[in-house]
Amino acid sequence: MKPFDLHAAIPGLMHSGDLVSRGLNIDEESVQLVYLSSLCDKQYLQSSIMQAFGDSSDRADFKNRLSLIPGYEQVQSGDAAVQKLLRGYALVLFPDAICAIESAKASTSKPLDATMESILQGPQYAFSEDIATNVQIIRTRYPSKELRVEYSVIGTVSQTSLAILYDASKVDPDVLLELDERLSKIDAEVVQASNQVQMLLTDRYHLLPTGLVTDRPDRTVLNLSQGKVILLLNGTPFSINLPAVFFDFLDSMEDVYQYPWLMRPLQALRYIGACITMTLPALYVAFVSYNPEFFRAQLAIEIAGSRAAVPYASYYEVFLMLFLTEALTEASIRLPKHIGSTATTVGGLILGEAAQQAGLVSSIMIIIASSVAISNFVIPINTMSYAVRVAKFPLIILAMYFGLVGIVTGIFCFVLYAASLRSFGKPYLKLFSGEAKRSR
Amino acid sequence: MSRYFFYFMSISMLIHTILIVPRDHMNARYDGAILSFLIGPAIGGVLVYAYTRSLSKFKGKGLPEIAAERLPKALSLPLVLGAGLMSFIAGGMAWIHCAFIISKYLNPDMSPYALLILFVIVTCAGAVQTSKTVLFSTEIIYIVCVPLLVVLLIHGLFSKSMNYDSVKVMLDYTWVMPSWSSLSAATNTFAGYMALSVFNRTFPADKQIKHLWLIPAVGLILELFSFFIPIGFHGTDGVDDYIYTWVSTVDAFRMKYLLIERVVSIYLLILLVVTYVFTMITWHVGAELVTGAFRIRPPKKASLRTQLPRLAVCVLIGIGTVIAGARFDETTLFKASSFWMGIRMPLDVLIVFAVVLLSRWRLKA
Incomplete structure (x- = not known):
């Protein structure tokens, strides 16, 4: 034998x-x-x-x-x-x-709690880390015969399986074609995260995200019903929603679940927050160093008075405080959960009182630094809040050199840049795009 | 899509009425400026109507394609090239005016040329985008800025410092025949329709632009405002003492309960961003027309390589603008822009006439 x-x-x-x-x-x-x-x-x-x-x-x-x-x-x-x-x-x-x-072992992966985008009253569970479970979640939430599921693999070594879901009656065939084309061009060796897939699918050097990554099944299903294409990657509890435009990143799922008159003001709050977190540090530099005459006299004197002890130009202050707040944010994300509270306590001490009493920064700067940080946290989607965190620094540099003119220039450039982006053929920043409201 | 037409029309009207035109009208205020407000919109309205209606017969085509199709090269090249250069000059003029104003009121320590260089660089970056990108960003900035400007206008209209006696005095000079310069200034307010020679490509063919009567009406109101509010604030003779009449007028506005007391600061920033949009549109149109005259058509997908000819044209004009800005002082600048408007009006009429004729002719065999 x-x-x-x-x-x-x-x-x-x-x-x-x-x-x-x-x-x-x-x-x-x-x-x-x-x-x-x-x-x-x-x-x-x-x-x-x-x-x-x-x-x-x-x-x-x-x-x-x-x-x-x-x-x-x-x-x-x-x-x-x-x-x-x-x-x-x-x-x-x-x-x-x-x-x-x-005869593969049954997956032990269970739906996790939705932690990335918490909402008060609404579905509380997120996706799991297993692709079959995730497809099952979507199938149950969207029991339509038009729902198509296609499987493929991504990553030349990791061979991570990827599910492509869409509603065949609503999807834009051009998006599917372009997705196929871009998927075939990906030659990364190891693909493990949804954000990575999103980056590989779009241009690597974009500042703003053009694919929405979420861990909420309800948001995914809503997007599915709006004719978007959903990608699920094995091993991550996130879905990638394509195409995604600027306004999607500032929408919370709660906007859909509540009365419009309750949610519109909160939506406005989010947009104002995004504006504040981008422009406030630059405005401080411009107002203090270039155009103090802008404010009424009392306010201008107040600001100048609070800066009396500060021995250097305003942009040193801004960079110092922004560095500290950004470092604190970064530290509290990366640190193990048990040490995380220590970081915030120590950082809070420095940011709160000590820096101002030492005469390193003005007391108004502390208020600005904290409002910049807080306003950044109101942006519901994490990738967008990263983008906005980065976008404020060019504005500060423009404000350093050109004052208010520089800030207006920077904002104009930002709008122009965002308007020039296309997410799978869809204009990224366009007013009145007339998205179907029926799904709401 | 036809709403975009109104955006760039009204942006162009705003820029002309607050930046370029008032000086001419103030100089001619006893010599028929008021009558030109009535004749100007009439001529402008007719031109707008003729141009939009004849371009709407060409589905999704811009002026370069139309001219290439229906005219011999010896005629189409100067027509399209001339229209493009006119658009460029209009934008460059606006920048030089704006740089002078900004360096005078907002950044007094900074040389206007440094500002001009910044403006020109950003405008070049905007102008080489695709037509749709230009329209989208125009819409956003329009929606954000124009309501603020309207609030300011209304604020000025009901201000206590506004003296309506001077306005009544001015009305005595209504029936004086206008001079060429004030007439051409009033007509040039409506020159924004030239942008349609490029943006016609992006408009859907089956839809006509409706509510065209709005344009002369709004233009008339804007011109009257920009003329009478400064006179009401400064007096019939006092307006002569200021170079930038409008900015000095807005500087007299005071908002009692706003954090920012002097309204002029907000006004200047809005003016700046509106000028950005205006020059982005005009330079985009200019770049498309100039490259289009040499048979370079817009690509489906814009990338750095496909936009390179447009960028080259824009950079050339940008350098020209900065050099011109360094050569001009305020007196020569105002003379130059008044002279420019004087010759631009007949050229505009010529182009409109040509396009109307082209739309009537049958396609040559």
Whole structure:
């Protein structure tokens, strides 16, 4: 009896420690069972393949019984077989064929709490880290026969599976075409995060995000009903929604769930917050160093008085305080949760009183630094709040050189830049784009 | 899409009435300026009507394509090139005016040329964008800025310092035949329709632009405001003492309860951003027309490489603008812009006439 040539059947995997290879013999005839123990469910192997093996009388009978098991496929030896093994299939090697039986462990991933975009009254669970669960979540929330799910893989090494979902009756076919084209151009080796996919799909050097990444199934389903394309990446609890325009990033899901008269003011608040966090530090520089005559006299004297102890030009102050607040924000994101509270306490002490009492910054600057930080937090989508955090620095530099004229120039450039972007053919910043309100 | 037409028309009217035109009207206030407010909108209205209606017969085409299609090259090249250069000069003029005003009132320590260089660079960046991008950003800035400007106008109209006796005195000079310069200044207020020679490409063909009567009406009101409010504030002879009549007038406005007491600061910033939009539009139109005259058509997707010819043209004109700004002082600048408006009006009429003729002619075999 000749042994099976594992080298030819599954090249390159022979030396894996978790590869299990067992010969099964029926009356002088033998087959070989191969699987990766780390990926496969042993209980399931027992109840399906071993059960079939025990019941069969000869090799042909065994093969017939295998073909009745759900998730059965015949594969070619070589790379195709290796791919199947790596996805949690068990292979049964016959002399003339290879049968693959899906026996991956059931995912232990459960829907997580929605932490990225909290809302008060509305769905509280987010996606899970498993793509099948996520597709299931969307299917349950959007039980339409028009919902199409397509699978593909991304990343030349990581081979991360990616689900593309859309409502066939509402989707814009141009978006799908462009998505296909851009997906085929991605040549990254390892793809692990939704934001990474979003970046790879759009231009790498954009300042503003043109794909919306969210962990809320309800937002995803709303976008689906608006004819957008949803990407789900295996291993992340986020969905990518395409195309996305500027205004989407300043919408909270609560806007849809509440009375418009209650939510419009809050929406306005968010836009004002975005403006403040972008322009306030630059305005401070311009007002203090260029055009103090702008304010009425009392206010101008008040500001100048609070700066009396500060020995340097206003933009040093601004950069110092902004550096500290940004560093504090960054530290509280990166630190382990247990140390995080220490950072805020220490930082709060410095930012609050000490810097002002030491005469390093004016007391008004402290108010400005904190309002910049707080206003930044009202932006609901994280990527946009990153973008706005970055966008305020060019404005400060323009204000340093040109004063208020520089700020107006900077804002004009920002508007122009945002208007010049296209998210999968859709204008990024356009008023009255007339999006369907029926889904609200 | 036809709302965009009103945006760039009214932006152009605003810029002309607050930046360029008032000086001419103030100089001619006893010599028929008021009558020119009635004749100017009439001529302007007819030109706007003729131009929009004849361009709407060409579906999704701009002036370069139309001229290339229906005229021999010896005629189409100077027509399109001339229209493009006129658009460029209008924008450059506005920048030089604006740089002088800003350096006088807002950044007194800064040389106007430094400002002019900043303005020109940003405008070049704006002008090389696609037509749609230009229209989208125009809309946003329009919606944000123009209501503020209207509030300021109304504030000035009901201000206590506004002396209506001077206005009544001026009305005695209504029936004086206008001079060429004040007539051309009043007509030039409506020159924004020239932008349609490029933006016609982006407008859907099946829809006519409606409510065209709004344009002469609004233009008339703006011109009357920009003429009578300064006279009401400064007096019939006092207006002569100021170079930039409008800015000095707004400087006299005072908002009692605003953090910012002097309204002129807000006004200047709005003026600046509106000028950005105006020059972006005119230079975009200029760049498209000049490159279009040499048969370079706008690409489907703009990238740095496809926009390179436009950028080159804009940069050339930008350098020209900065040099011109360094050469001019205020006296020569006002003389130059008044002279420019005087020759621009007949040229505009010529272009409109040509396009009307082209739209009537059948396509040559």
